[in-house]
Amino acid sequence: MTAPGxxxxxxxxxxxxxxxxxxxxxxxxxxxxxxxxxxFALRGWADPERVKNYPHHWAHVAQxxxxxxxxxREGCRDVIFIGTVLRPxxxxxxxxxxxxxxxxxxxxRHFYGGDNHLLTGMARLLEGHGFxxxxxxxxxxxxxxxxGPLGRVAPSAADxxxxxxxxDVLRTIGPLDIGQGVVVANRHVIAVEAAEGTDEMLRRVAExxxxxxxxxxxxxxxxxxxxxxxxxxxxxxxxxxxxTVDGVAAAGLAGLAVIAGGTIVAxxxxxxxxxxxxxIFVAGFPEPGSAA
Numbered sequence: 001m002t003a004p005g006x007x008x009x010x011x012x013x014x015x016x017x018x019x020x021x022x023x024x025x026x027x028x029x030x031x032x033x034x035x036x037x038x039x040f041a042l043r044g045w046a047d048p049e050r051v052k053n054y055p056h057h058w059a060h061v062a063q064x065x066x067x068x069x070x071x072x073r074e075g076c077r078d079v080i081f082i083g084t085v086l087r088p089x090x091x092x093x094x095x096x097x098x099x100x101x102x103x104x105x106x107x108x109r110h111f112y113g114g115d116n117h118l119l120t121g122m123a124r125l126l127e128g129h130g131f132x133x134x135x136x137x138x139x140x141x142x143x144x145x146x147x148g149p150l151g152r153v154a155p156s157a158a159d160x161x162x163x164x165x166x167x168d169v170l171r172t173i174g175p176l177d178i179g180q181g182v183v184v185a186n187r188h189v190i191a192v193e194a195a196e197g198t199d200e201m202l203r204r205v206a207e208x209x210x211x212x213x214x215x216x217x218x219x220x221x222x223x224x225x226x227x228x229x230x231x232x233x234x235x236x237x238x239x240x241x242x243x244t245v246d247g248v249a250a251a252g253l254a255g256l257a258v259i260a261g262g263t264i265v266a267x268x269x270x271x272x273x274x275x276x277x278x279x280i281f282v283a284g285f286p287e288p289g290s291a292a
Contacts, residue, residue, distance in 0.1 A: 011075035019045040019047070039054050043060055055074075064125070068129055077132055078134050135234040144261050145284040149281055149282065150282040151271075154281055155281050159257075169182045180227065180236075181225045183251070186220065191205050198223070198240075206251040227262050255282060260285060260286055
């Protein structure tokens with residue numbers, strides 16, 4: 001079986017591979033669908049023990065020429081960006097090769113601004129060299145969260161009110177390209193995700209509880225994640241996994257809610273097991289304003 005929407009003779013997909021488990025979730029889904037993959041693993045981010053199980057090449061974040069040369073040699077046309085990579089400093093960019101140097105004047109324009117602005121700019125750069133940037137969900141739709149609860153626990157009416165409040169907050173701050181997550185309890189905003197990421201935001205919420213700055217009863221409050229309005233959904237879709245569930249449980253929240261069809265889930269069976277064990281919900285909701 002070939003991945004949906006792709007010709008039978010499509011070459012392998014180049015996965016520019018950052019940290020975390022999501023690159024491997026996508027790689028496995030592609031392999032299972034009959035599509036080849038080649039990981040372009042970013043040094044300092046990708047997990048070497050996981051990377052070695054796939055065809056791969058290692059590279060630094062600013063080695064555009066190396067990527068272009070190797071991806072063409074491997075017969076790749078489609079490219080996926082996925083995995084954790086913090087925005088590099090200009091000092092880190094000093095490892096650039098000749099192709100990166102040539103592209104640097106245009107790339108610098110995209111460096112200033114939010115992550116979506118930066119990623120879209122980098123996509124245009126690769127597309128200018130004849131590659132096609134695709135979203136992980138476009139070639140492996142099974143990695144997306146479906147609508148409804150994933151486990152045995154469902155959100156209460158109070159939880160749903162917090163979810164609606166959280167989605168309103170994310171719609172409001174989305175144009176500022178800040179983050180994709182917020183924690184709301186009793187319709188009060190407890191924390192907003194910024195550069196620290198979801199896991200660190202949840203640790204901060206747990207600390208607020210310990211310091212009596214967040215006094216809602218245990219089992220109150222929801223983590224809400226959603227794509228930014230106008231976001232280029234080929235990259236940086238919101239994502240959840242077992243660590244997200246652990247963080248929600250440690251913060252004493254009731255559960256987590258995401259946009260169905262707009263959020264990636266890693267290791268869904270483990271996510272459900274952990275959520276059921278902690279008696280918290282994990283649920284997908286239709287995007288506000290959609291026909292669903």
